[in-house]
Amino acid sequence: MSRHVPGARDEILARVDAIVPRRPAGEVAAAYAAIERPYLRRHHEGGDLVDLFAERAADYRANVRRVSRAELPAAVAEVLAGRPGVHGVPAGLPGEWLTATDSATLVTDPPAARLDALAGAVTGCAVAVAETGTIVLDHGPGQGARALSLVPDHHLIVVGADQIAADVPDALDRLDPRRPLTFISGPSATSDIELSRVEGVHGPRTLEVLIYS
Template sequence: MERTYHQAHGNLSPEELTDLLAENLTDYRAKVHRCTTEELPGLLAALLTAHRTRTVLIPPGLDPAWTSALDTEQIPDTPDTTPHQLDRVDSVITACALAIAETGTLVLDASPDQGRRRTTLIPDHHICIVHTPHQIVASVPQALPRLDPTRPLTWISGPSATSDIELDRVEGVHGPRTLEVVLLTDEPTNSDV
């Protein structure tokens, strides 16, 4: 007997999916920004300055135009970068494979514009760029067919956090304490969520 189920709750427009993703990321304590491709280099520079970043790790496939306004030392992500060298990096900028609106989740698959898995787990500050609306899906069931299960998938829902036995939340134990998500669009907007 074939089992069917809803792939998503409701039929949301691309704008509604983007808003839902932003809302859920914010609920998980991520900082969400919206900008156009033209505004992106300036926004990235401002985010790194606000975080007092001295060194930023850049995956080899990240669009160089995006980082053109950075005056921060850029460290390329190479296979021979050691964990000790990564520990001295303040921030990392990546793209993503896709984002899931209903869960507020970013999925990275170690593509060249995302870098290796460890590059997003060691620096204290992660900026992730999501192309809207085509990289946003409504639900996990919609995400799975778009992902390659043979790739190393990293699912991120907010900054790294854990709770102790008394349920006191501690951030930054297993990854970045600060997650900033840039929702990139070609439509003019200057609003932070």
């Protein structure tokens, strides 16, 4: 709107704010904390959350592999070598993850116009959910813009064992709801009326997950 009428967008948002005045941040936090949550917040106590997450993520047709921290660079290089071409990586991705990968095959924060030509993308994550096999990106350092995780046909996500939460409520407690959140449960897929599954329609056709500890 403001592209055609300078200031129109700001004026509209100011009117909305006037109707529902902003509340102090401390007041909002207190009101959120006061919400009753009588539901069970953790369904898994004492079990191996990493094994459960790996099992559930694989159920969604993700290719999942567990490695040690020392094995991670070689594992990343091996996965990318299986997809020849240039891979997009976000700024802030830990450099030690890529020490075994040819830097000539990597481009940092590629512009949107180049995303479709990439062989794939490599990102970290904000949290993962053992119960559902879901990975959540909040697009902070090491995760990049949302388009980087949606446009390339292949997505490699590195998950630390300490990032795996038991259940969705546990995961949400670790996230900032003010950030843009992308929930990923397996490769992008949809089905037509006859339930014929098609992958890669709304995002990556192939999802690979490396879990390190």
